[in-house]
Amino acid sequence: MPTRKKGMFIAIASIFCLGAAYFGYNAFAKHQHQAELTEKGVKANAIVQAFDANAGTVTVSYSIKGKKFELVESVDTGYIQVKKGEQYELLYLPEHPEVAKINFFKPVYVYGFTVASTYPDYIKPDLSKNSVRFGYQIKDVTYERVQPIPSGVIIDTSLMYMVHFYTDQPAVGYLDLK
Structure with missing residues (x-):
């Protein structure tokens, strides 16, 4: 009976090691691809x-x-x-x-679509998530979006920013943080 338990333990340990190696390799490969994407x-x-x-x-x-x-x-x-x-x-x-x-x-603004601009009704930066929530109104309809803040950009809520949107799809709007 002890030999049987030992064999079972070895089988389970082997499966665990193979699984850990597989997931470790995948994580390493993903990291390598991300670094390569940034570079090339x-x-x-x-x-x-x-x-x-x-x-x-x-x-x-x-x-x-x-x-x-x-x-x-x-x-x-x-x-x-x-x-x-x-x-x-x-x-x-x-x-x-x-x-x-x-x-x-x-x-990416698609060629053939008309882009218009407006001022947002509000801007709420969320520094814990490095994102900004903003709302804007087009033809009495209010839209709300969340977008990431690029690194190095500091949002000053006392400044006026523009929202660019597609006139055919006003729900697709981007806050211009330049």
Whole structure:
């Protein structure tokens, strides 16, 4: 009986070690890809296909050399909220275009859409989440958005900032923090 318990222990320990090695390797590979993206990433446009606030995920699609890709990225919903159809800059590795990262600091204004501007009704920075919540009104409809604050940007609520939005989709607005 002790030999049987010893064999069972070795089997469980082996499975645990293999699992730890697998997850460790995946974490290391992801870290390497992120570092490589920062260094060698090529820019493309990503179109938001879905935003799941409950799961905290954004699904985007992008096309590289005629081939379509889809990326699901986890996000902190207190940090950013996006809408279907919005476009953001995306960095991808030329040799592995499926390895990509969405740059939520860089919205892309699509050619052919009319962009207008207005002043926000309020701006509420949340430094704990490094994000800003703002509201604006278009044709008696109030819209509220949350967007990340780029590193190095300090929001002074006494200053006037502009919200740029699509006239056809006024819910898609970005606070200009320049």
